[in-house]
Amino acid sequence: MSRQDANTMEPQSPPDARSRAPKPQWLQAIRQVFKEPKAVIGFAILGIFVIIAIFAPYLARFDPMNEGALPPLTPPNKTYWFGTTGYGDDVYSQWIYATRTSICIGLEVAVIATSLSVILGVYAGFKGGKVDAVVNWVTQVMLVLPGYPLIIMISSYIPNAGSQAIVWILGLTSWPAAARMKRAQAMTFRTRDFILAARLGGFSDFRTVCTEVLPNMVSLVFNTFISMISWGIFGEAFLRFLGIGSTRTPSWGNMLNASQNGNAMMEGAWWWFIPPGLSITMVILALTLINYGIDEVSNPRLKKPPKLSKAIRDKLRLQAAEEGAV
Amino acid sequence: MQTDQPFVQAIDLVVRFPVKTKQGTKYITPVDGVSFAVHTGEVLALVGESGSGKSTLGRALVRFNEPAAGTIFVDGNDVTHVRGQRDLGTLRRQIQMVFQDPFGSLNPVRSVGQHLSALVRKHQGLRGDALRQQTLQLLETVGLSPASEMILKYPHELSGGQRQRVAIARALAVKPRFIVADEPISMLDVSIRADILKLLNRLKREFDLGYVYITHDLASAKYFGDRMMVLYAGQVMETGTSAEIIASPAHPYTRLLLSSTSGAWSRDTKLNTSVEAPDLFEGRRGCPFANRCPISTEVCLRDRPVLRAVGANHAAACHHADEAITI
Amino acid sequence: MTGKPVLDVRNLSVGYMTPRGFATAVDGVSLTIHEGETVGLVGESGCGKSTLAMAIMRLLGPGAYVTGGRIRIADRDIYRMGREELRQFRWTHVSMVFQSAMNVLNPVRTIGEQMVDTFRAHDPRMSKREAMERSAELLRIVRIDPARLGSFPHELSGGMRQRVVIAIAIAFKPKLVIMDEPTTALDVVVQRSILEQVMELQEQFGFSILFISHDITLVNRISNRVGVMYAGRLVEMSDSQLATEEPPLYHPYAMGLHRAIPTLDAGDDEISGIPGSPPVPLSMPPGCAFHPRCPYVRDACASIKPDLTRHGDYQIACHLTTDELRSFAHAD
Numbered sequence: 001m002s003r004q005d006a007n008t009m010e011p012q013s014p015p016d017a018r019s020r021a022p023k024p025q026w027l028q029a030i031r032q033v034f035k036e037p038k039a040v041i042g043f044a045i046l047g048i049f050v051i052i053a054i055f056a057p058y059l060a061r062f063d064p065m066n067e068g069a070l071p072p073l074t075p076p077n078k079t080y081w082f083g084t085t086g087y088g089d090d091v092y093s094q095w096i097y098a099t100r101t102s103i104c105i106g107l108e109v110a111v112i113a114t115s116l117s118v119i120l121g122v123y124a125g126f127k128g129g130k131v132d133a134v135v136n137w138v139t140q141v142m143l144v145l146p147g148y149p150l151i152i153m154i155s156s157y158i159p160n161a162g163s164q165a166i167v168w169i170l171g172l173t174s175w176p177a178a179a180r181m182k183r184a185q186a187m188t189f190r191t192r193d194f195i196l197a198a199r200l201g202g203f204s205d206f207r208t209v210c211t212e213v214l215p216n217m218v219s220l221v222f223n224t225f226i227s228m229i230s231w232g233i234f235g236e237a238f239l240r241f242l243g244i245g246s247t248r249t250p251s252w253g254n255m256l257n258a259s260q261n262g263n264a265m266m267e268g269a270w271w272w273f274i275p276p277g278l279s280i281t282m283v284i285l286a287l288t289l290i291n292y293g294i295d296e297v298s299n300p301r302l303k304k305p306p307k308l309s310k311a312i313r314d315k316l317r318l319q320a321a322e323e324g325a326v
Numbered sequence: 327m328q329t330d331q332p333f334v335q336a337i338d339l340v341v342r343f344p345v346k347t348k349q350g351t352k353y354i355t356p357v358d359g360v361s362f363a364v365h366t367g368e369v370l371a372l373v374g375e376s377g378s379g380k381s382t383l384g385r386a387l388v389r390f391n392e393p394a395a396g397t398i399f400v401d402g403n404d405v406t407h408v409r410g411q412r413d414l415g416t417l418r419r420q421i422q423m424v425f426q427d428p429f430g431s432l433n434p435v436r437s438v439g440q441h442l443s444a445l446v447r448k449h450q451g452l453r454g455d456a457l458r459q460q461t462l463q464l465l466e467t468v469g470l471s472p473a474s475e476m477i478l479k480y481p482h483e484l485s486g487g488q489r490q491r492v493a494i495a496r497a498l499a500v501k502p503r504f505i506v507a508d509e510p511i512s513m514l515d516v517s518i519r520a521d522i523l524k525l526l527n528r529l530k531r532e533f534d535l536g537y538v539y540i541t542h543d544l545a546s547a548k549y550f551g552d553r554m555m556v557l558y559a560g561q562v563m564e565t566g567t568s569a570e571i572i573a574s575p576a577h578p579y580t581r582l583l584l585s586s587t588s589g590a591w592s593r594d595t596k597l598n599t600s601v602e603a604p605d606l607f608e609g610r611r612g613c614p615f616a617n618r619c620p621i622s623t624e625v626c627l628r629d630r631p632v633l634r635a636v637g638a639n640h641a642a643a644c645h646h647a648d649e650a651i652t653i
Numbered sequence: 654m655t656g657k658p659v660l661d662v663r664n665l666s667v668g669y670m671t672p673r674g675f676a677t678a679v680d681g682v683s684l685t686i687h688e689g690e691t692v693g694l695v696g697e698s699g700c701g702k703s704t705l706a707m708a709i710m711r712l713l714g715p716g717a718y719v720t721g722g723r724i725r726i727a728d729r730d731i732y733r734m735g736r737e738e739l740r741q742f743r744w745t746h747v748s749m750v751f752q753s754a755m756n757v758l759n760p761v762r763t764i765g766e767q768m769v770d771t772f773r774a775h776d777p778r779m780s781k782r783e784a785m786e787r788s789a790e791l792l793r794i795v796r797i798d799p800a801r802l803g804s805f806p807h808e809l810s811g812g813m814r815q816r817v818v819i820a821i822a823i824a825f826k827p828k829l830v831i832m833d834e835p836t837t838a839l840d841v842v843v844q845r846s847i848l849e850q851v852m853e854l855q856e857q858f859g860f861s862i863l864f865i866s867h868d869i870t871l872v873n874r875i876s877n878r879v880g881v882m883y884a885g886r887l888v889e890m891s892d893s894q895l896a897t898e899e900p901p902l903y904h905p906y907a908m909g910l911h912r913a914i915p916t917l918d919a920g921d922d923e924i925s926g927i928p929g930s931p932p933v934p935l936s937m938p939p940g941c942a943f944h945p946r947c948p949y950v951r952d953a954c955a956s957i958k959p960d961l962t963r964h965g966d967y968q969i970a971c972h973l974t975t976d977e978l979r980s981f982a983h984a985d
């Protein structure tokens with residue numbers, strides 16, 4: 001039997017020998033995301049950066065932080081593809097490693113923040129009662145605290161904060177908005193019949209959340225994950241640019257910070273700050289596109305009708321012509 | 327088949343809910359002093375007006391809500407106030423529930439197989455191939471064949487009747503001895519209803535299941551229910567064997583229900599049933615049906631009638647039951 | 654009844670694009686509803702009733718295509734409206750009680766809040782107090798204690814939720830109300846009293862109703878005219894001015910529907926449906942779609958699609974003659 005008789009009644013028509021196992025909905029959804037041009041462009045751009053991040057050691061041509069071994073402020077040429085910095089580093093190699101750092105930080109922040117928002121938001125929203133009240137209170141407090149000043153304040157207390165410290169600072173401060181959204185959605189599941197049925201089956205709340213609620217929220221979780229990557233990348237760059245944390249790690253933020261300190265702008269050394277600046281913009285753009293793509297697939301209101309195949313269009317036109325309809 | 331001890335017994339059950347109104351929080355009692363007993367292999371049909379507390383009563387049996395007063399015995403154990411995962415688990419292994427809305431009671435993102443196999447694994451301790459076989463068996467039991475194809479389907483690929491069968495299979499996966507069926511056929515096409523009722527009936531015989539069958543349809547209550555209990559505004563109006571209640575209803579409300587079911591009404595013959603909704607708030611007095619009753623008197627507004635026998639196995643809560651029968 | 658036509662559907666066809674191909678769900682249906690009239694529509698599950706209703710509301714989801722015909726509501730073509738115009742037109746001119754009415758309410762807001770929001774969305778001048786009072790009044794019409802305005806949907810019984818949705822649908826006294834199985838969760842007494850209230854309002858304000866149900870008895874009770882759908886086609890439509898002395902005529906499928914009604918005095922094994930199963934959209938039988946299940950099947954039925962033809966007070970799409978239909982309908 002096929003999809004279109006979803007609503008027909010029993011008794012059953014004989015089994016269709018050709019019918020195969022239907023794909024689970026989420027699999028279909030993922031396929032649809034990959035049909036969405038916006039998402040495809042987003043994934044393509046992101047993919048390039050991820051490949052650079054993975055193969056950084058093979059792509060780099062010089063030690064990214066060799067401190068003045070090369071001629072400073074050389075414009076791009078055959079040896080130094082992106083030129084050199086005012087401190088005598090190869091911009092290209094530095095950018096390659098910086099990509100690795102930034103992408104990693106983005107992913108780590110996303111993992112931390114998404115997990116927290118899911119655990120706190122979904123579980124509390126589903127559970128309700130005192131757990132929810134406490135979590136919700138904490139969320140509200142975190143939400144009204146000013147984000148950046150707080151992060152800057154915490155960071156400046158950690159001298160020479162390395163990547164790890166920054167990841168945790170960003171991860172631990174960025175979950176509340178996402179958690180609140182998930183809580184709102186999880187709450188709507190609390191009284192649904194299939195949830196009651198799962199409770200009747202004797203499954204624990206935790207299990208019910210994992211198997212019944214979360215699969216219904218995949219797109220929201222994925223959305224959060226994607227936005228948190230961009231938040232992580234941007235946040236890291238921002239903090240580094242302000243000079244917070246160790247300047248010895250190659251990262252887009254540190255490159256911008258160094259070019260700022262090295263008066264790259266005044267010296268006309270555009271090759272120093274363009275690569276990191278453009279990268280940040282591109283990655284965030286890519287992630288935003290991906291999120292739009294997901295939205296379009298998961299949000300029925302934005303959904304476009306599927307295209308009719310040409311054969312069917314022709315058939316319909318024929319039919320219409322026969323019946324003399326408009 | 328019947329033992330002396332009823333499988334499910336409720337004594338003077340009261341369920342209360344807080345309701346926020348402009349005058350502050352007040353309490354409604356959608357189940358107000360209800361008693362009944364059901365054996366395994368027996369069906370008690372609960373009929374009554376929309377909002378009269380049928381579902382609330384059914385849900386109290388699986389302890390989705392906790393009774394404010396009264397006692398529930400299941401298999402001889404007092405379960406009125408059991409708490410915690412373990413004890414509730416024990417109760418819900420014995421009593422399962424089938425919901426009204428076949429579109430809302432299945433998880434849209436899980437396949438039929440996923441709905442069932444987790445339960446079979448948990449409650450029957452099967453793994454691997456035995457698990458699969460048992461799941462297929464379960465689907466065959468509820469008449470979903472070919473099972474090996476059905477197991478892969480998602481709810482949106484099933485018709486309403488098929489979904490309801492899956493929901494029934496899910497209840498059976500736990501191997502319960504009792505099922506609360508909350509209007510299992512009311513959202514289905516008329517032509518499918520009979521099949522689902524027949525399925526429930528066959529399962530009753532096959533597994534010696536007991537049922538509380540909630541419905542607002544007297545014809546199906548008569549077909550499936552051995553006994554019937556008529557609720558109005560949370561109180562029992564009349565109880566007895568289904569055949570007898572249909573043949574000789576003693577309570578004015580039952581008679582209104584019956585005449586509306588079979589009597590021919592059309593656009594032109596209006597019955598003025600449009601009165602205020604029944605008062606469910608705590609502290610009400612008298613018979614809840616009094617404001618609509620054609621034979622109500624002063625006493626009806628003042629005293630709450632108690633259930634009195636009007637025949638063998640037949641009781642009604644009406645001050646004027648004796649007169650009512652003769653009218 | 655002859656007022657102005659409020660709804661005029663001509664030759665409407667709607668289909669769904671599915672992975673298996675293009676499945677026609679509504680096939681050349683024509684239907685006219687006049688002012689103040691109630692038209693019932695019955696048919697088995699899956700015959701396309703909801704699809705027709707959604708097409709009229711222009712609420713078909715992605716994957717659904719109107720492949721022919723036209724729809725006019727109050728002389729307006731809603732397929733030619735802009736977004737904002739459409740939003741205003743719906744609910745004020747045409748409203749609908751959805752089939753899954755019990756689940757359309759937002760689970761995390763009280764019904765009072767939701768009703769007030771709906772009012773104010775369509776009439777921004779209405780004050781909150783006024784909207785609240787209107788809501789209370791509407792709840793009273795559907796026999797719910799107005800004190801329950803502060804309740805969340807899950808705190809109401811299934812039937813009460815359904816009644817709330819009916820109340821919202823008639824709130825703006827639109828020209829046309831489409832009710833898709835509006836009373837599945839209601840007992841006969843409440844059902845009757847709600848429908849009587851609705852009909853009273855209908856008499857007062859003169860709106861028209863398209864009442865969709867699979868309960869042929871109920872539809873017969875409340876409608877001026879009844880249409881029967883089978884496999885996407887309208888196979889029977891009665892006139893409004895029935896000559897009541899004449900015994901009714903039915904399409905063979907409708908005869909089956911009438912016999913499948915369980916009655917209180919029937920014996921236990923007498924409930925049975927129509928034998929066979931309804932056709933699957935992608936493999937429609939040729940000719941009359943009902944012929945594989947029809948007890949009176951003729952040779953012509955398997956090859957020629959019958960059109961609606963007049964048989965006395967009825968329009969019936971069947972190859973049988975009026976006399977044959979009459980004799981079969983009253984055989985037992």
Ligand SMILES: Nc1ncnc2c1ncn2[C@@H]1O[C@H](COP(=O)(O)OP(=O)(O)OP(=O)(O)O)[C@@H](O)[C@H]1O
Nearest residue numbers: 343356376377378379380381382808809810811812
């Ligand atoms: N969780 C709750 N909180 C507050 N009130 C509730 C709750 N659950 C049910 N009620 C109220 O209890 C009353 C009875 O509801 P119930 O669902 O038992 O009715 P029912 O007989 O099943 O009606 P229906 O036939 O419409 O399903 C209703 O007034 C309802 O609003």
Ligand SMILES: Nc1ncnc2c1ncn2[C@@H]1O[C@H](COP(=O)(O)OP(=O)(O)OP(=O)(O)O)[C@@H](O)[C@H]1O
Nearest residue numbers: 004005006007669678697698699700701702703704
């Ligand atoms: N979104 C969809 N995609 C594909 N097919 C669909 C879709 N919605 C409905 N259908 C198919 O269209 C046909 C008509 O469905 P529709 O919901 O209109 O039936 P119905 O008469 O309202 O039935 P019911 O009484 O069960 O509500 C059915 O065969 C159904 O399977």
Ligand SMILES: [Mg+2]
Nearest residue numbers: 380381810811
């Ligand atoms: Mg109920």
Ligand SMILES: [Mg+2]
Nearest residue numbers: 702703704752
């Ligand atoms: Mg429908």
